[in-house]
Amino acid sequence: MPIVGAHVSAAGGLWNAVTNGVAIGVEAIQIFGSQPTTWRATSHKPEAYEKFRAARAEANLAAVWLHSPYLPNLAADDDEQWQKSIDCVVNALTVAHTAGADGVVLHTGSHKGRGVEAVLERVADAIKRILDAAPGDCRLALENAAGQGGTIGKSWAELGAIVHEVKASRLAVCLDTCHAFAAGYNIADPVGLRAMLAELDSEVGLDRLAVIHANDSLMEFGSTRDRHQNIGDGFIGNEGFKVILAEPAFASLPMLLEVPGIDGKSGPDAENVARLKRLRDEAGA
Numbered sequence: 001m002p003i004v005g006a007h008v009s010a011a012g013g014l015w016n017a018v019t020n021g022v023a024i025g026v027e028a029i030q031i032f033g034s035q036p037t038t039w040r041a042t043s044h045k046p047e048a049y050e051k052f053r054a055a056r057a058e059a060n061l062a063a064v065w066l067h068s069p070y071l072p073n074l075a076a077d078d079d080e081q082w083q084k085s086i087d088c089v090v091n092a093l094t095v096a097h098t099a100g101a102d103g104v105v106l107h108t109g110s111h112k113g114r115g116v117e118a119v120l121e122r123v124a125d126a127i128k129r130i131l132d133a134a135p136g137d138c139r140l141a142l143e144n145a146a147g148q149g150g151t152i153g154k155s156w157a158e159l160g161a162i163v164h165e166v167k168a169s170r171l172a173v174c175l176d177t178c179h180a181f182a183a184g185y186n187i188a189d190p191v192g193l194r195a196m197l198a199e200l201d202s203e204v205g206l207d208r209l210a211v212i213h214a215n216d217s218l219m220e221f222g223s224t225r226d227r228h229q230n231i232g233d234g235f236i237g238n239e240g241f242k243v244i245l246a247e248p249a250f251a252s253l254p255m256l257l258e259v260p261g262i263d264g265k266s267g268p269d270a271e272n273v274a275r276l277k278r279l280r281d282e283a284g285a
């Protein structure tokens, strides 16, 4: 069965993320390693990493992922922006390595309407530089996109082209259920889910699927709009999540919530974790 987890706040110190996760009942967490909307890298003290590792072991979390800040665009034309993007992701991978995390999830960037082919070399060059510079063996997982505004990764063919150009074992992919649904993969339906997995396997390779973002979709199927909804309250719905949770290809993968929360503002909460666990039980029964 998949591992149920959530994005949680690490405000005040990395170790607080473990406490926040335990408080809502997760088995895995995702955190930001630094402020998601600034370029500036947060410098965590050695003691912070020690406290994080100890708390993580005590909580027995099955997986820990970092989410990269939102600013990097590995397809940026401007050399300064491009280099800043590379440095930012290297920093995230360095924090992940030092914290003992599994890897970093990244939004690759935007081709600004030119198509992925036009930026493929630029993106691949950036990823090679990132993996050369980042210590350890943490994975870098490119997240699929809803397809709004030229974001890279609307299709698995787009991410597959990058993966094949880079040819690095550390390069992985992240499936966001809301993004896939919005991009036109009907994963709420068993036939649609199998079709998407066949495409993911042929374009990328299923062995590269390392992590899942479990989000319902506020917008209808194929909308290309990236609007997350609480589990069961969106267009994927409870039945859709039962299909997803029962999928053998997802067994043992972390499914991390990035939902608005029942109050619409606090983010992943105990109720969403409970919903996902209940649906997992029903899917397995």
Ligand SMILES: [Zn+2]
Residues within 6 Å of the ligand: 143, 176, 213, 258
């Ligand atoms: Zn996501």
Ligand SMILES: [Zn+2]
Residues within 6 Å of the ligand: 176, 178, 179, 226, 227, 228
């Ligand atoms: Zn999203």
